[in-house]
Structures are given as structure tokens and as C-alpha cells.
Amino acid sequence: MMAVVWVRERVPDLPRDVWWVIAVNASMQAIFNFVTIFVNLYWWRQGESILAVSLFNLAGTVALFASYFLGSHYLYKRDIRFVMLLSSIFAGVTFLALFFYVPGWRTLFTLGIGMAFGLTQGFFWAANNSSMYTFLKSEQYADYFSINTVLGQAIAVAIPLISAGIVGAAGFRLSFLIMLVFVLAAFVVSIRLPHKGLAENLFQGRIGFREVFAKPGTAWVMAVVMCTGLVNQFLTLFSMIYIFTVSNNVGIVALLNIGYSFILLAALTWYRRAHFSQDVWLVMGIVLILASYGLAFLVPKNGWSTIVVLLMRVGGLYLQGASGRQRYRVIMQGDVVWRTRFGLWMEFPFALSRTTILIGGLFVRTLGDAAFIVLTAISSGAMLALPLFTRMAIRRYEAAHGVGAGL
Template sequence: MTIALKRLLMMNVSSSIIFNYMGIFINLFIWEKGQQIFDVAWFNLVMFIAWGLAFMYGAKLLARFSIGSIMRISAICAGITFVLLSWVHVEPKLLYLSLIALPVGITNGFYASASNIGISLFGKGKEFTAFFSATNVIGQIIAFVNPLLFALIIKWIGFSGSFVVMFLFIGTMILVSFFVPHISLKEADEAVFKNFSIRKVFVTPSLKWMIPSLIAGGFFIQFQGIFSLIFTFSVTKDKLAIALLQIMYTAFTVASVYIYQRFSRTRSISDSRWLTFGMLAAATGFLLALFPTPSILILSNILTTIGLFFFFTIWSSRQFIATNHLEPIQQARFLVWRELILIISRIFMLALILGITDFNGFVFKAVMVFSFSSALLIPYFSSKSDASVKGIDC
């Protein structure tokens, strides 16, 4: 692996620690304020609006600046987040939640645009295979260690102390950003947002079938993402126990990785069947959530976690295959649209979740059935897109 890729890997490590913390403990911090589903849903809704806008603006800035510059803006916004969490407390509560959500969304949006578009431009050689392998391994280690480490820090010095600790990783992220590869869209013949209409980006049958797949995927991802956290928070108030549950879910993901890799070598089970299995596991997890006892909620999270792994692995690889032949600027446009469609569908799902007050009410059951139906449609949309790539259905 080249020095440039090693530096990019170091950037991924420092940023992954920050994003893992934000995903679990900022949501827990908000949940503990009133244990209201509405509060967590509102925070995430505002965050994704900011995320989508920042992703688009970050893609535009890449025509003038390198990914390192965009990553520094992301790190600075992360710092603003922890300043607000530590020292700003305003009323009404919705304003406070929005103030926190905005820099969190901007942090994620800028980093996602720099990372996703930058990596798509960097290349796909053998050394990049080593880079992605190392990224996956490190990501799994962080998913194991980070929740436990910060649960202990919060128990020891409280949330405020953990916010201060995060500045160490933000500082690392800023420092490393000066040494990452100087990748940008300066060499592109056209601007990202020229010829950006959805008809001009999703031009082939396989790409067109991705649109409903992305919409359904956004619904599924958001429902699973927010309720896996809320179910866990509902099971126990002990932060160490919450961290251990998150580690257990990660362990099931790692086990799924091992099983999938072992069978994929022989191709004894097709990717379409793995995807169907994943969606059925997720759907079963959704159904179990209708019986909200602590043990059932944990089992529900296990099944939806397994389902999410197979969904992401196969769904993402099929998208890569369908876009691999595109020019860099076309790939950048596709990635921006992909992010926007996912974010819009996630915002729509969060708007529905705002009306949920408990796990036994009609609204929760209706939203769950909607997510359940979306999950079951994904294999169909994905297979249609895959068939179009192979020229079976053009």
C-alpha cells in the first residue's frame, strides 16, 4: 500500500471513531433528556437535511479544492458540534436539537462527498483492494472497541468529559487531512452539476431500476437504523450494557461476513438468494418488534443487523458493477444523486416516525409494515437492475 493510501487509511480511522461516537452516544444523550422517540427522530431529520445540502455543496467544492480541504471543513464542524453539546443549552428543545443536528449533518455530508467521490476518482488497482480490506478490518475493530471505550469514559467523567476527549480525534483528523492524496474534480472537463438531471444520470435500464431500489433502501435503512438504537436504549439505561449490546450486534455482522465469504468462494449460493435471505431476516426482525419485551427487542435487532449486512454488501456491489464503466465525472454525478435519493427517502421515513409515541400504537405498526414492505421489494428491484446489466432485460 502506498504512503498516500496509508494516510487516507489513517484519516478513515480518526473519522470512523468520531462518526461511530456520534451515531450512538449523541443519540443516547438526546434520548436521556426525555426518552421521547420524537426527539431522536427530529434530531435525525434535521441532520439529514443538513447532510444532503452539505454533500451537494461538497461535491461542488471538489471542482476547486482537494478532498483534504473538504475533510478539514468536516472536522471543524465536528468540533462545533461538541462545543455546542458542552456549553450551549437553549430553549425551546426543538431549537436546541436543531442546533446540534446541523453541524452533525454538515460534518457527515462534507466527509461523505470528499470520501466517496474522492475514492471513486483515485483508482481501482490492486493496492486499492488492500486499502478496502484494511478499512473493513479497522471498521470492525472500531465498532467493537469504540462503544465500550466511550461507555467507560462517560461512566467515569460524564458526557461532557467524553465530548472533550473527542477533540483529540478531531485534531488528528485535521492534521492528517493535510497529508491525504490531493484528489479533486479539477481535471474534469465538465462541472458536476452540468447535465445533472436525473434522466441524464440514470441513462441505462440498470441505472433506472436503481431509483426505486434506492428509495426502498432508504426507508429500510432509516427504520432499522433509528429503532435499533431506540430498542437498545429501551432495554437498559446502563451505558456499559448499551455498549455491550452494540458490540454483540457487531459480532453478528462479523459472523455474517465470515459466512458470506466462505460460501461466496464456491458460489454455491447466489447473491440474489443472499439478498433475499437478508431481507427476510430483516422483515422477521421487524415483525418481532410488535412484541416489545427486552429479549424480543434484542432478538429483533440481531435479525435486522444480519439483514442489513447482506443488504448493504450485495446491494452496494451491484451498484458498483452498474457504474464501473462510467467516466469519473459521471460516477460523481451518480454518487451525488444516490446520496440525495437515499437522504430524501430517509427524511420521509423520519417524518413518519415523528408521529410515533410508543411501540404499541397504531402509528408504529403502520410505519413498521411500510418498512417491512419496502424491505421485501428490494430484492425484486435489485434483480431487475442486475438483469439489465447482463443484457437480459434491456
Template sequence: MTAALKRLLLMSMSSGIIFNYMGIFINLFIWEKGNQIFDVAWFNLIMFLAWGVAFMYGANLLSKFTIGTVMRVAAIGAGITFILLSWVHFEPKILYITMIAVPVGLTNGLYGAAQNMGISLFGKGKEFTAFFSATNVIGQLIAFINPLLFAVIIKWMGFTASFFIMFIFIALMIFTSYFVPPISLKEAKEPVFRKFGIRQVFATPQLKWMIPSLIAGGFFIQFQGIFSLIFTFSVTQDKLSIAMLQIMYTSFTIACVFLYRRFSRTRPIGDNKWLTFGMIAAAVGFLLALFPTPLILILSNILTTIGLFFFYTIWSSRQFIATYRLEPIHQTRVLVWRELILVISRMFLLALILGIHDFDGFVFKAVMIFSFSSALLIPYFSKKSDESAEEMVLQGVES
């Protein structure tokens, strides 16, 4: 892994604490307003709308500024979020949730644009797998410590105290941003959004297969992401118990890290087989959710968490490998479209989730089966993309 990627890894570590908190405790804060699936789904829907807009704006900013500057703007967005959470409270609830969701989405979108551009411009081949694997390990360590630490703070001192503490990590994020590589698109000969048509950007067969893979991936990520939290919140309202469940899920992910590394070294198991295994585990987890008892919901979360590890480690690295030989401006266009497709597919699923009132209704079962099917399709799309890349190489050799 290059020195540049290692510095981006350091940035991921400092920002990961903020994003882990946002992912668990802001959703819990919203859930406690009325214990309604609609509230959490609406918060996430608006967040991803802001996320998509911010990602596009962040990509445009990179034609003028470095990724460090964009990351600092993202940190300011996080600061605005916690100011609103600390001092602003009003009715109606849906408007209040919307107001909180917008800066959270802006923070994620701007940071995602800066980080993804940095990874794509500095990574080479297998470095992507190493980077995402290392990111996963760091993320799991944060997922071990963060929930327990803030669960104790919230239980003893309340949400407001935890919001104030987050300003320390926002300051750390700003400080760390000065040490990331000075990457930008200033030298690009044309704007990001020129020649931005989807057919122009996804011009090769390998890139075209990314589109259905991204759509299916967005459905899978969103169903797992929102219901892993809602299932946990449904099992217990105690914040320490919620933290311990999150730590247990993290333990299974770390076990997957060791299994993946050990068997990848000692046995010729291809990444596509690991991805298939992960998606089957996730699909079984989805099916178990049809029987929503506390123990079954916990087991469902364990299996979908295992699936998510293999998805992020293998699928994400392949997405970047497919683009790293492209010109920087073309890479940027692919990554912007990649994020937009993921955001749109996640928003589509969230729109369906808005109609879910309980785990026994028809809508929940229909959305679950839809997500189950999407998870099983991901290895197929990934395999077709690999086959297209191999055909291109063979055609190049023959010519």
C-alpha cells in the same frame, strides 16, 4: 486494493471513531432529554437535511479543492458540534436539538462527499467489494472498543468529559487527511451541476434500476438505524449495558464477515443470494419488533444487524461498480444523486416516525411493515440492475 484505496481506508479508521460516537452517544444524549422517540427522530431529520445540503456543497468544492481539504472542513464541523454540546444549553428543547443536528449533518455530508468521490475515482471492479468489506471489519472493531470506552468515561466523568476527548480524534482526523490521495475534479471540463437532470444522469437501464433500489435502501437503513438505538435505549438506561449490547450486535456482524468470506471461497454462492439472505433476516427482525419485550427487541436488533452487514457489503459495492466506468464528472453526478435519493428517502421515513409515541401504536406497526416490504424489495431491484448490465454487454458484443 490500490495504495490510494488503502490510504482512504486509513482515513476511514481515524474518522470512524468520531462517527461511531456521534451515532450512539449523541443520540443517547438527545434521548435522555425526555426519553421520547420524537426527539431522536427530529434530531435525525434535521441532521439528514443538513447532510444532503452539505454533500452537494462538498461535491461542488471538489471542483476547486482536493478530498483532503474537504475532509478537514468536515473535521471542523465535528469540532463545532462538540463545542456546542460542551458549552451551549438552552430551551426550547426542539431548537436546541436542531442547533446540534446541523453541524452533525454538515460533518457527515462533507466527509461523505469526499470519501465517496475518492472511492469511485480510484476503485476498480472487485476492489469495491474488498474495500467495503475491509471498511466493515474496521468499523466493527471500532464498534467493539468505542462504545465500551466512552460508556465508561460518560458513566464516571459525564458527557462533557467525553466531548473533550473527541477533540483528540478530530485532531487525528485532520492529521490523517494530509495523507489521503490528492483527488479532485479540477480537470473536469464542466461543472458538477450542469446536465444534472435525473434522466440525464441515470441514462442507462442499469443506472435507472438504481433509483428504486436507493429509495428502498434508504427506508431500510433509516428504520434499522434509528430503532436499533431506540430499542436498545428502551431495554436499559445503563450506559455500560448499552455499550455491551452494541458490542454483542457487533459480534454477530463479525461472525457474518467470516461466514461470508469462508462460504464465498468454498461454495459458489452468488452475492445476490447473500443479499437476499440478509434482507430476509432484516425483515424477520422487523416483524419481531411487533412484540416489543426486552428479549425480543434484542433479537430483532441482532437480525437487522445481520441484514445491514450484507446490505452494506454487497449492495454498496454494486452501486459503485455500476459507476466506475463512467467519466469522473458523470460519476460525481451519479454519486450526488445517489446521496440525495438516500437522504430524501431517509427523511421521509423519519417524518413518519415523528408520529410514533410507543411500540404498540398503529403508526409504528405501519412504518415497520413499510420498512419490512422495502427490505424484501432490495434484492429484486439489485437483480434487475445486474440483468440490465448483462444485456448491455451482450448488445455491445453483438454490435
């Protein structure tokens, strides 16, 4: 009895609908974590090809943004539950297609599976973002994000460990079938979501540039999103490639990712407890990432790759956390429909930035070649411009709402 009371005192008091959203998030995070590590490793092991990994992620990115817009349309025509169910269905298609993969048709399967996974992500994020704006009150955001963060870190440790054991014992194909358990869990929990959607059609009425960007700081946020997307996609793609260059052994890759997860958890704890300004965290992230780029070019790859990835991920955590928090202040100015419409506009620079890096990745043959240097330069330029654009957005926002508003 005392244990039950202890748990109740520490578990945030959130509405039941929000807990169902959190449960869906946990199931989908397990799927995303598995695909990010093991499906990309699966393509890499087909011939240690950066091209195959880039092509898979590029196809997924294109499908992600197309399905995000389609999902946003269905948020008005149908509801959040319908869009989330679509996401889980395409997750099932992804793993079934991986199970039936034919090596002779590698390019076709790479594109098709990448698109199926992109549809999974696009529908999920459309429904997830809308559910966050619809079900949560402003004072509940902190509890919601803290729960998702804790669950995300637990999943980042558990899924690689469990999946590595399954892949090592039974191979990739059986592991793809076992992932259907998580797909089924996401589907069942999604059914419990309420029939709630948007009250207005996002693609009618006030969706033009002048209407959406009339609020202070919003135009500069688009530049922030563009820069952040360029940096994050570069870090995501090549930190993964650097891990694969250390070893393509499933167990070692899993242990490396688990180790990075523990380090990121410690870095996240410091980020929350240290009373630095968001500008300081942003600069700290940039310095760590630039240090990783320097090491990548100056020292032997295999011996220092783990350190390069460590600096990339910790730096990326601070950069994304600081820029995201500042961006979120500007986004929270309007009502649910305006925020969702603004989110649709933000998808354009986000899509452009991600596809730019991934298309460039198709031309990278080895780490350190000319194409890799060009992508590193693009990422570095975007990273150095990010503090300026963030400052411009916040300056205009605070001029209208007051210094420190929204923190």
C-alpha cells in the same frame, strides 16, 4: 526483523495517498460511532423521547445532503483536502456545542447540533467518495474495502468500550471534550491529503437525466437506492431505540453494541466465505428482518428486544451487502466524473427515503403505536420490492456487458 517482514507480506501494497484516506476514515469512523451510540443515548436520556432522537437525526440528514452537494461543488473549485478539512471542523463544532448544551433550549440545541453533525457527514462522504474514485485503481478496491472493514469492526468494539468508561467515570460533557482528540487527529491527517480535485465541474455539462442515465441499468438503480434507504433508515433508528428500551445505562448499552459487533463480524465472515449468490443473500436478509418485525409485534418488548435488534442488524448486513454489491456493478460503468455525477443523482432518492422515515419517527410516541405500524409497513413494502428492482437493474446491465460482468 522477521515480524516486520511478516507484517509487510500481509499488508496490501497501496499508494501513500490511499493510506492517508484510510487514516482519515478511521478517525471519522470513531466519531460517527460515538455519535450514533452515545449522543443519541444522551438525547434519549433527556426524557426517553423518540421525538428528540428522531429530530436530531432528521436535522442531521437534511444538513448531510445539503453539504454533500456543496462539498461536491468544492471538489472542483478547491480539492478533496479542503472538503475533508471542512468535515473535521464541523465535527469539532458538534462536540463543542454538546459541551455547552443548555437543557432549557433543548429543541434549538437538538436541531443545531444535528445540523452540525450532518454537515460533518456530508462533507466527509463527498470527499471520501471522490478520493476513492480518484486515488484507487480498480484492482485495489478489494484491499481498500477489506482494510476499512477490519478497522471499522475494531472501532465498533473499542470506541463503545472506552467511551462507556469515560462517560461512566466523568459524565457525558467531559466525554464530548475528549472526542475533540479524534477531531484533531482527523484534521491533522486531512492536511496530509494531496491537492487533488475533479477535472470537471459536476454541475455543468452532462449532468441531465438523459446523459447520466444513458448507461444500462442506471434508472432501476434509483429505485434500488430508494428502497434500500427506507429499510436501512428504519433499521438504524428503531434498532437503536430498541436497545435504549432495554436499558439507558451507558455500560449496558456499550456492551450490547460490542456484542452485536462481534456477531456482525462473524456474519460478515460467513458472507465472504460462503459461495451463495447475491440473490440468496438478499432473500436471507429480508427473511431475518421480517422475522424481527414479527417478534417486535408478537412478544413483550423488554424481554425480546435484544433478539429483535440482533435479527435487524444481521438481516440489514446481508441486505445492504447484497444490494450494494449489485448496485456497485452498475455504478462502475463510467469514468470518475460520471460516477460522481451519478452519485449526486442517487442522493435524491436516498434523501427522500431517509427523511420519510425520520419525519414519520416524529409521530411515534411508543413502539407499536399507529405511526410505528405505518413505518413498519413502508419498510416492509420497500424490502419486498428490492429484489425485483435489483433484478431489473442487473438484467439490463448484463444484457450490455455479459452475465457475471463486474463481479
